[in-house]
Amino acid sequence: MTRKIGVVGSNMVDLITYVDRMPGPGETLEAPSFEIGCGGKGANQAVAAARLGAQVMMVTRVGDDVFADNTLANLVRFGVDTRHVRKVPGRSSGVAPIFVEPSGENSILIVKGANADLLPAAVDEAAADLQSCNLILMQMEVPTETVYHTIEWAARHGIETLLNPAPAAADLALERIRHVTFLVPNESELATLSGLPTDTDAQIVAAARFLIAQGIRVVIVTLGRRGARLVTADTVVEIQAVSVAPRDTTGAGDAFIGSFAHFYVKTQDVLASLQQAAVYAAHSITRLGTQKAYASAQEFADFRQTHAPDLPVI
Template structure:
């Protein structure tokens, strides 16, 4: 099985500060280092898939500021089709200030900027190219109406869709996403969307089953160092982690989703693709940054063969 992936989603400029500790309210402290790079959930997922060799189409909006052209060039540098990456007049690009602690854990703010201008009409403008795709990836850094329109587009044209409900919002109407092929929250997002506890794996499974009971066919919950959980209406499968020492967890969940998409459109095997995705995400957290931390297929396979990249960390 071979296929093409579309990402209808966000892009951000990552403003990454590495801190010795998080400041208290009203406190100013010195941080040891700062980096800037291209990010955003949609862009990260697209780049992860492209670096693994997938054929990727990007549908996104950039600002008409100093960051916009650079973001488009960044997509193109990975071989991503940018014909449907357009500028939003008078809008800033999306930015994401990120603070990374010594443990590798991170705290993130996002300013949507031009991402808020990615509208359902943009899906219709890209329709003929989207029809050539086998899987459409979506996140919640773009308007909800655009997410709903893309899922409906996929249903109408027989194209599978994957929704990563991040950042989670209670405004998401679950009735309008019932036809999504894969629903991929982390524990925090799952708790917010279901109102159920997620402290244990059993509770996570119960919360995921509450979604399949509503009609969502496949729920994949990423659980950080505990791996992932695949829940369908008939079975539950644990995707086991292999431990790694994290350096920077920023973008690990996007690495998981982008790599899953790549392997899935190649093989059609959900479980095997999730296992590879858990390993790919684990590999990504052993280096600093987001997109620059993602391995190419050659790098990833080399690390797997020598045992240095085997892991299962995804958030």
């Protein structure tokens, strides 16, 4: 049986500048290189899953500017169903200026643009197609009310959901997201949502369990080079990272989530899917860019064989 992923979320145009170092206030520096790519947390996660062979549909909004057609064409090229991607008259597309340092670390600004027009009505409009999905992914680069509406709609229809609460907002109402199946924050987002410190592993687990006490089934905390932690009411599992030499960490978290979604809808095995996702995310940071850095199924298989040969194929 074909299993399907829905993404209700953002798209962005990545404006990527590779820098030797970040300028200080009032300082002008020459940067070595620049490129334009397609990004946005929602589109990134959709593309990562689709690159691995998942059937993915996306509900999003683009502007009516020069970036819109390129964004649509890019999603189609990667095999994402774009029937529910709409242009918003008079709006710019979302953009994300990204600055990448030699270490691979990045700093990002986002301008939501047309993503701010992804309203709850868009979910209702796409409802017939979303009902065929087994998992729906969301992020916080679109209106919060749309995220709440999607979670509550999915819960009524028995569809599992994943929320990546990025960028995190302290006023996110936990009672409105309590029906989400998977919450996937990084440690700073976890601190913002829980109001608790996350400086140590014990504090991370305590903060995650605070959120679980609100009704969330599973919290997956991404920790960069330290891997991830899978936390439930009675279980804590460390997901180990794969050691690689990073070239560009932009979009690694989205690679992790999109690939997890692919493996989870395929197997329904959370732990095994997270282990695969950690390897997929590691591969993504060995390449420059975001979506163009994501591995196809064959590229991932080759990388896994070299860097995680003991990991079962699923």
